[in-house]
Amino acid sequence: MTGAAQGAGPLAGLRVLDLSRLLPGPFCSLLLADLGAEVLKVEDTGMGDYVRWSPPYVEGVEESARSALFLALNRNKRSIRVDLKSEAGREVLLRLVRDSDVLLESFRPGVLDRLGVGYDRLRQENPALVYCAISGYGQDGPYRDRAGHDMNYLGLNGLLALTGEAGGPPVQASAQIADVGGGALMAAVGILAALRERERSGEGQAVDISMTDGALSWLAMVAAQQLNDPAGAPLRRGRLPLSGGLLCYRPYACADGWVTLGALEPKFWQAWCRGVGREDLIERQFEGPGSDAHAEVERIFAARTRAEWEAFAAAHDCCLEPLLELEEALDSELVRAREMVVALDQPGAAEPVRLLGLPIKLSRTPGDPARAPGPALGGDTDAVLATAGYSESEIAALKESGAVAGPAAGRQGSFLG
Helix, strand or coil: CCCCCCCCCCCCCCEEEECCCCCHHHHHHHHHHHCCCEEEEEECCCCCCHHHHCCCECCCCCHHHCEHHHHHHHCCEEEEEECCCCHHHHHHHHHHHHCCCEEEECCCCCHHHHHCCCHHHHHHHCCCCEEEEEECCCCCCCCCCCCCCHHHHHHHCCCHHHCCCCCCCCCCCCCCHHHHHHHHHHHHHHHHHHHHHHHHHCCCCEEEEEHHHHHHHHHHHHHHHHHCCCCCCCCCCCCCHHHHHCCCEEEEEECCEEEEEECCCHHHHHHHHHHCCCHHHHHHCCCCCCCHHHHHHHHHHHCCCHHHHHHHHHHCCCCEEECCCHHHHHCCHHHHHCCCEEEECCCCCCCCEEEECCCCCCCCCCCCCCCCCCCCCCCCHHHHHHHCCCCHHHHHHHHHHCCEECCCCCCCCCCCC
16 A cells, blocks of 8 residues: 555554545544555445535546545545455455554444454454444444434433533534544544554454444543432533533623633633623622523623624633634634644645644644545555556456446435435
8 A cells, every 4th residue: 555645644654444434434544644544445336435425526626536525534545446245356355454454444333244354354364453343332232233323322322412501402513523523533542542552462453433432421521420429410401510501601692793701710700700890790600591690791791792802801811712603713813823724735626625634733743634635436446456466457357347446437426315
């Protein structure tokens, strides 16, 4: 696995086969790729990763790599198309596994076993392989075979029930908490932990990541409170201290928008109260929404514009910040300074594609989120097979049989169709 997507970062030389699609797996392998790993997307001989066909599109780019959503998750990777339902296609995967460090997949539990290329078979080819499976509910348990999406996982682990205002409906987050936080990030940690252990033992292992489990772990402090409350009082949305239950830690409407007040520590709340000339509110810091004090704080915030509150925050250290719309955040001084928006050259595009950068900042061996473009579907099939030891005639025979496929010709389908 050599070529444009080979990295020079801290994970340079790490070889990853990514059989996943859509969001959780590709976000995990994106982090690895940005940090220098050689990530090869193993896609089917039809549509490949479904997100390839999701708008908005980048004009001028090969059709199977035009989706901005696809590019956001799949830069710095390569692509090969393999039919794992065929014996010859499975043999291709087995040969690739022999020289790989990690295999990442996000099928329902048991799918690869039924195809004959599950973990037990793969480790016969490579005992050092780290095999990571991301699923909704884990590789065992009563829900292992159920389909689901982010909202389902959050609904089952209690997180969604706790999000929103008291007395109001549950509120869906704008980011996919279970997919990314519970799945992709936990998978990346699990993979790196297994690789670290492999340095001692020389053996790989299976990493079982449940998105429901992973997102539940985000409730570590809240769950500890619920599990250890002698009274057993149930926790409800809008009443938790850090999600709406305290007037000192809430978003507030101002004259022309919204601001966020995070004055949790007494010194910050005192600074805010003194700054607005309301020292009488200091002792009422931990009252909740609906109280007279809360109504007073709402009235105070509503009397000034967002810009005026920004000026106030600059003069009074009280954890007060504007609530930015997404377009404002992406163009903010903070995001620019932290290099959290990067420009990626994509062959055929008139202008660079702008995507989010890498949030992991290393001082000596930094990652590179703009090292290589997102791959066309099957664009690296021939090169990968040649590197794996297949001759030109063997590659041609594999293509003829349908076990593998080269670059896609034209639109393959629609993500939502």
